[in-house]
Amino acid sequence: MTIWPTWLRRAGATSVLAVVLLPLGTTTASAHAAGLDPQPVLPRVVALEPAVPGLAVSVVEYGARLRIDNGTTAPVDVAPAGQARTVEPVVAPGTTGRWVDPRVTAAGRDDGPGPVVWSIPLTVGGTAVVVRGETTRPPAPSPLPWWLLTAAVAVAATILGSLAVRRRWAALVAGALSVAMAASYVVHVLGSALAPDGADYWPTVWRTAGAVGTIAVVAALAGTVLTVAGKRFGLLLCALSGALLVLLTGADAGSFANAVLPFGWAPDLDRVTTALTFGGGLGLFLTGFAVLRALTPAADEPGASGSPDPDGPAGAPGPPHAGHPAPTPSPDGSVEAAVTDRPVTSAPAADAQESR
Numbered sequence: 001m002t003i004w005p006t007w008l009r010r011a012g013a014t015s016v017l018a019v020v021l022l023p024l025g026t027t028t029a030s031a032h033a034a035g036l037d038p039q040p041v042l043p044r045v046v047a048l049e050p051a052v053p054g055l056a057v058s059v060v061e062y063g064a065r066l067r068i069d070n071g072t073t074a075p076v077d078v079a080p081a082g083q084a085r086t087v088e089p090v091v092a093p094g095t096t097g098r099w100v101d102p103r104v105t106a107a108g109r110d111d112g113p114g115p116v117v118w119s120i121p122l123t124v125g126g127t128a129v130v131v132r133g134e135t136t137r138p139p140a141p142s143p144l145p146w147w148l149l150t151a152a153v154a155v156a157a158t159i160l161g162s163l164a165v166r167r168r169w170a171a172l173v174a175g176a177l178s179v180a181m182a183a184s185y186v187v188h189v190l191g192s193a194l195a196p197d198g199a200d201y202w203p204t205v206w207r208t209a210g211a212v213g214t215i216a217v218v219a220a221l222a223g224t225v226l227t228v229a230g231k232r233f234g235l236l237l238c239a240l241s242g243a244l245l246v247l248l249t250g251a252d253a254g255s256f257a258n259a260v261l262p263f264g265w266a267p268d269l270d271r272v273t274t275a276l277t278f279g280g281g282l283g284l285f286l287t288g289f290a291v292l293r294a295l296t297p298a299a300d301e302p303g304a305s306g307s308p309d310p311d312g313p314a315g316a317p318g319p320p321h322a323g324h325p326a327p328t329p330s331p332d333g334s335v336e337a338a339v340t341d342r343p344v345t346s347a348p349a350a351d352a353q354e355s356r
Helices: 006-024 102-108 144-164 168-192 201-228 232-256 267-295 347-355
Strands: 042-049 055-060 065-070 076-078 096-099 116-124 127-136
Touching (some): 042 055, 042 102, 102 127, 168 267
Antiparallel strands (some): 042 127, 065 096
């Protein structure tokens, strides 16, 4: 006998999914810090003409911004790219300035095979200085192996999740996969938080993960604990965590085909964590449908019409119908038909009596 009607359980499960997923469905976020994305190009500073003692100009954040460290006694004025000053800073002595320069950004849009040169005029006190640089295209990796890895993880997670609702060992493996997926996401966030220049590390980590990422990790861990404890709802939590992580890391799949990644450690480590998080999350999300089917009986009234009760043991008979009492055991253990007040007659004999 089920405590909650099927329609109420379906409505509850649907409401949970809607509350969690609908606010995130309009946009796909990136787990890279400070809004940095994988890029196919990499700019660098070639020379400072003329060289000025104490003045250093460099490219930071994997090509996203330029940085000036002004160790001179005069302010450094960056000439605007157009007629009006927009983002170009005036860097006071002893300070640091960072900005996204349109001239460097424009050089990155050139699809030519060779390096694209660019220059930025500066004024240091009364001295004119030119920053000369170039933007190159490092060899890009083939995205095929990374997509194959992602697909393999997704298929494995889906199969394990489908078996987990019926097999104990598969449920334990699915829980372990959920922990591995969450750990991959954490490594991805920790490495991405190293990319922003001049930002405090741990606050950057929390901003990169955000409330949604934190909830996804907690849900994965809680779901694994409940799964190990034998609770089917644990698999549903793992599925919800997977759905959230798919939304968070979907845009990061661009790292499969780009050479320049805003990641503080080895680029291939970033690609591996993305494949495990995205593929595992997708497979566990699909697992949620199998869990919902297992938690939801096919009929709202279990055992009606003599059908087996889905919440009872497999193969258990349904309740007796009206006019057909249940069999009663005899003293010697055998089952006898219940005695009724109506005589037992064959169908032809009954028809003959009616014809008379």
